[in-house]
Amino acid sequence: MHPPAYPANRSEASSEWLIETLNRHLAFAQDPLESATLHHMGDGVGQLSTLIRADLSRASGTPTQVVVKLHTAVPEMHAIALRYGHYESEVNFYRYLADEIPMRTPEVFVAGLEPDTGHVAIIMESFNGWHSPNPWRATTSPVPTRPWSASAAFGRRARRMPPEISAVDSIG
Numbered sequence: 543m544h545p546p547a548y549p550a551n552r553s554e555a556s557s558e559w560l561i562e563t564l565n566r567h568l569a570f571a572q573d574p575l576e577s578a579t580l581h582h583m584g585d586g587v588g589q590l591s592t593l594i595r596a597d598l599s600r601a602s603g604t605p606t607q608v609v610v611k612l613h614t615a616v617p618e619m620h621a622i623a624l625r626y627g628h629y630e631s632e633v634n635f636y637r638y639l640a641d642e643i644p645m646r647t648p649e650v651f652v653a654g655l656e657p658d659t660g661h662v663a664i665i666m667e668s669f670n671g672w673h674s675p676n677p678w679r680a681t682t683s684p685v686p687t688r689p690w691s692a693s694a695a696f697g698r699r700a701r702r703m704p705p706e707i708s709a710v711d712s713i714g
Contacts, residue, residue, distance in 0.1 A: 548654065548661035551615050552582065552592050560596055560610065564665065567651045573600040583609070590614050590623045595668065607668035608651070613661060620660065629655050629662045636664060646672075 549555040557578040565574045575598050583593035594610040613629060614620050623629050636653040648666040655662050 548656055548659075548663040549612060550659070550661060552594065552612065555580065555594055555610055555612060557596075560598075560608075560665070563663075564598075564608070564651055569649075569651060570600070573602045573604065575599070575606075576601055580610075589616075590619055590628055591662075607670055609648075609666055609668050611662075611664040611666070624660050629660070633662065633664065636666075 549559060557580060560578045560580070561575045564570050577599045579597045581595045581597070583595050591614055592612040594612070596608050596610055598606040598608060600606060614623065633653045633655045636647070636650040640647040640650070648669065650664060650666045652663055652665040654664075
């Protein structure tokens with residue numbers, strides 16, 4: 543069976559596409575998805591992505607929520623993102639670097655870029671229930687220990703990595 547291609551736009555990001563794509567991931571092997579309800583979260587001028595929240599139901603009845611991030615539908619913004627390697631950098635960050643930095647990142651099930659079309663799809667756990675402390679107040683939570691110069695090095699490294707991405711390339 544050929545893996546589904548990344549959607550060209552929000553309307554192509556169907557429940558069926560999402561279920562088929564995620565059920566290929568190891569995280570869903572023992573308790574596959576049976577249904578998905580998609581909710582548009584945002585897109586438009588000034589944004590480099592289209593965001594969709596998906597409420598999922600597994601075979602066990604356990605509810606799960608993910609966020610689907612696609613390339614922007616605004617042609618001018620899409621061209622800018624491709625030209626400056628924004629999509630490639632983000633995909634490579636989640637695929638190769640997120641586990642190396644001392645900060646919480648969402649679990650990512652799919653992160654890929656189709657070089658021929660410029661279509662991007664990142665499917666990650668929902669941020670629902672996450673808490674971001676106020677950066678202006680002292681916090682008791684752990685603070686990243688690496689200097690900002692290390693973060694810049696990660697960014698440079700992400701841009702240099704080859705995408706090595708086929709039509710659908712899952713993490714896991």
